[in-house]
Amino acid sequence: MALINHIILIGAVLAVISILLGQLSSRLGAPLLLVFLLLGMLAGEDGLLGLSFDSYGATYAVGSIALAIILFEGGLRTPREVVRLVFWPSLTLATIGVVLTALCTAGIAVLVFGMTPLEGVLMGAILASTDAAAVFMLLHGQGVAVNARVGGTLELESGMNDPMAVFLTLMAVALIQAGASMNGWDVAWIFLIQLLGGGALGAGGGYALRWLLERLNLSAGLYPVLATAGALLIFAGTNALNASGFLAVYVAGVMLARAPYRAQQVITRFLDGLAWLAQIAMFLMLGLLVTPSDLVSNLLGALILSAGLILVARPGAVLLCLLPFRFNWRERGFVAWVGLRGAVPIFLASIPILAGLENAQVYFNVAFVAVLTSLLVQGWTISRAARFLGLEVPASAPHGHELDISLGHGATRELAGFRVMEGARALNHTYGDLQLPPQVDIVSVIRESTPLPDFRATRPGIDDYVIAIAPPTEIAGLHQHFAERGKDSGGLAGFGEFVFDADTPADDLALMYGIDLGPGARGRRIGDVLHDAMGDHVVAGDRVKFNEIELVVREARDGRMRRIGLELEDTRIHLPVTRALRKLKHPLKSWRAFRRLNRL
Structure with missing residues (x-):
């Protein structure tokens, strides 16, 4: 009993310290995951507390559950328009890109460590995939917004590339154990089962989970429990059928989020906190598992391999995979740089140890150094890289709102509350004149604790509390009307000295600024004219030049531009x-x- 209590006490203390140190790390710009990892190392065998922990089996089990929760929550946060926009480039990176990265890394491992080619492939497979936890957290936690094409590609890739890395790792381990005698058709069949089976079971599981959520009348607190249990059921059930549980649980989250579902806000908030807890637990355990003194013997080779992975293998794979798609060289450069490694390589490196391979500890030590290097070098410089390459876009206002009430079974809308902030767009109109999204209605406005009797004829005031009924998918967009304008624009250079709506007549713009938009622009909206030039799906930051004037997409939603900025010179110079x-x-x-x- 005393031992169990001590374990709970130490775990809770480490978790609290991790969160407190996270506040300091955000001020320093350090990746929060790095803090969790280093804190685990400080508490470990060579650290201040001297805790001895060497259970690779427990780490594998906890890591599997934690990663499943993180992937499910990441799938829930992946907008459906982003999936449509970047599915094919993300899939290419998650499959062909992982193979190319693994093979290039394998060559470096053979040269540096003198491994056999098959051992090099195992080392490359362990390090080949980007980490969903690291990508999700660092992209959203560095205070810099990048355009949806780049950010969506990185997130979707990290959610889909684990199956390929797991498959390559298991195949390499099996081939080493079997003396490379496995039939090539068997390998291809196992891969198809992993990939196609995981995708199909994840999609079916996501729809089944939605069906349950819509038809069960439960206490509000049980809906997130049901969603979490359903996600773990999809993960474990898919693994039991020899398909990829990691891919399945991510696809299930994406499918569940494709349309509004019951208790959506309650579930997403609960899973956001649970994903944080999973990340803390996973990285603390991985930090405890490593013994820093054991890393010294492989340190130089591991650093050389890490440099090759960051500077050669990942950029080469990204360059080849993204050639057929609509990415400029700056976007390709950022995708190549943000090939973040996190818990997954360390997690995969425990497989050779559990399988009893010779020199298995080398894989673990090298993977740990590679992850530490990635978090230090790449994780610490994400925001700087985005600014250096000119990929920063105006950040959307936070999507938080204080009211969240489901309207019961079959309801397609929910009640949501918003605080009117200083500089909000809504301050320029009366409540009745606001251009609200479809199926959105303002129910009440509360000012100084008193409901306004005739709010539709009233101009909004700062600190008004607006209660609206809206589809869950429109809540984030509705929040933009009442959010602080400064958070929406961010004061970024290059996004328009003058800003106007996409509905502005093209003729008016051409007359006012002397722009020759071509004969096809007459009588049309400027947004439609720009879509002809840029394509059907655009993201913030896309731009087109007309003579000396540049028009840039300042805000887009569902692939359609909403607001446009006008620059009098090409700011990219x-x-x-x-x-x-x-x-x-x-x-x-x-x-x-x-x-x-x-x-x-």
Whole structure:
């Protein structure tokens, strides 16, 4: 009894310290996952508390559950328009990209550690996939918003690439144990079962979970419990059928979020907290599991391999995989840089140990150093990389709202409450004149604790509390009407010296600024004209140039532009990356001139 109580006490203390240190890390710009990992190491065998923990089996079990919860919550937060926009590039990176990264890393491992080719493939497979927990947390926790095409690709890739990494790792372990005697058709069949089976079972499980949520009348607190239990059932059941449980649970989350469902806000908030708890528990355990003194013997080789992974393997795979898709070189560069490694490589590195392979500890030690290097180098520089490459876009206002009431079985709308903030767009209109999304109605407005009797004829005031009935999918967009304008624009350069709605007549814009939009623009909205030039699906940050004037998408929703910025010059020439390339170009010119003089 005393031992169990001590374990609970130590675990709770470490969790509380992790959260408190997280506040400090956010001020320093350090990745929060790195804090969790280092805290576990400090509490471990070589650390201050000297706790001895070497249960790879327990770590594998806890890591599986934690990763399933993180993936399910990530799927719930993946907007359906993002899935439509970036599904194919994400799938390419999650399959072909993982294979290319694994093979390139395998070659480096063979050269550095003197491994056999098959052992090198195992090392490459362990390190090949990006980590969903790291990508989800660091993309949303660094205070920098990137456009939906880039951010969505990274998130969707990290949610889908674990099955390929797990498959390659298990196949490499099996081939090493069997002496590379496995039939190639057997390998292909297992891969198809893992990928197609995981996707199909995840989609079916997501629809089944929605069906249950819509038809069961439960206490409000039981809906998130049902959703979590259903996600773990999908994960474990899919694994039992030899398909990919990780892919299945992520797809289930995406499918559940495709349309409004009962108790949606309660479930998403609960799972957000549960995902945080899963990340803390997983990274603390991984930190406890490692013994820093054991890393020294493989440290130099692990650092060389990590550098090769970050600078060669990942960029090469991204460059090849994204060539057929609509990404510019700056977007490809950011996707290549944010190939974050987290718990998954360490989690996969425990498989050779559990399988009893020779020198299995080397895989674990190298994977741990690679993860630590990735979090330190890539995780710490995400926001700087986005600004350097000019990919930062105006951040959307926070989607939080204080009221959340489900209207019962079969209801397609929910009650939601919003506080009117200083500088909000709504302050320029009366409540009755607000251009609200379809199926959205304002029910009441409370000012100074008193409901306004005739609010539709009243202009909003700062700190008014607005109660509306809306579909869950419209709540985030509705919040933009009442959010602080400064948080929406972010004061970013390059997103329009002048801003106007996509419904603005193109003729008015052409007359006012002297823009030649072409004969096809007459009598049309400027948004439709720009969609002709940019395609049906656009994201914030997409831009097109007309003579000396540049039009940039400032806000988009469901792939359609809502607001547009007008720049009087091409601001990309002032980007940090452009200035750096110009500085690099001048020394090259000087060197060529010097060589020409020497030939005279």
